[in-house]
Amino acid sequence: MPALHDSLYCLLYTSKLALGQDASCVRDITAHSRANNERDGITGILVFDGACFAQWLEGPLPVLEGLLGRLRRDGRHAQLRVQHHAALEGSRLFPEWRMAYALRDGEDREIARFRSLYGRAAVSEFALLLKGVERETA
Numbered sequence: 001m002p003a004l005h006d007s008l009y010c011l012l013y014t015s016k017l018a019l020g021q022d023a024s025c026v027r028d029i030t031a032h033s034r035a036n037n038e039r040d041g042i043t044g045i046l047v048f049d050g051a052c053f054a055q056w057l058e059g060p061l062p063v064l065e066g067l068l069g070r071l072r073r074d075g076r077h078a079q080l081r082v083q084h085h086a087a088l089e090g091s092r093l094f095p096e097w098r099m100a101y102a103l104r105d106g107e108d109r110e111i112a113r114f115r116s117l118y119g120r121a122a123v124s125e126f127a128l129l130l131k132g133v134e135r136e137t138a
Helices: 025-040 061-073 120-130
Strands: 008-017 043-048 052-060 077-087 100-103
Touching: 008 061, 008 120, 025 043, 025 061, 025 100, 043 120, 052 061, 052 120, 061 077, 077 120
Parallel strands: 043 100
Antiparallel strands: 008 052, 008 077, 043 052
């Protein structure tokens, strides 16, 4: 059995774009995330609907916990909620993506609809959110 620090975990969180922040900051977020994630062995996808973020991350537990701490202190995010955080069952869902990025039109604020869900219910809604989105990958 692998040691705890060798095991992969997944993290799904949602947050809102902080007041005073412009949506153009998302490009900067993805650029820095890709470099940091490659360094730290993290893969995942960030979805932004113009007002809210939803992000799925995969990697070693200590690294994800460190990243979560940085996200909580990042002034571009507000009302961060961890929707799901658990050992990853099986292999990575996004093994080739240091950070894929998907922009939703935000017309009906899709992410806000599942911010009150946790665990598998949140993961299921996130999977539905990913259907049909165009992804920018790296």
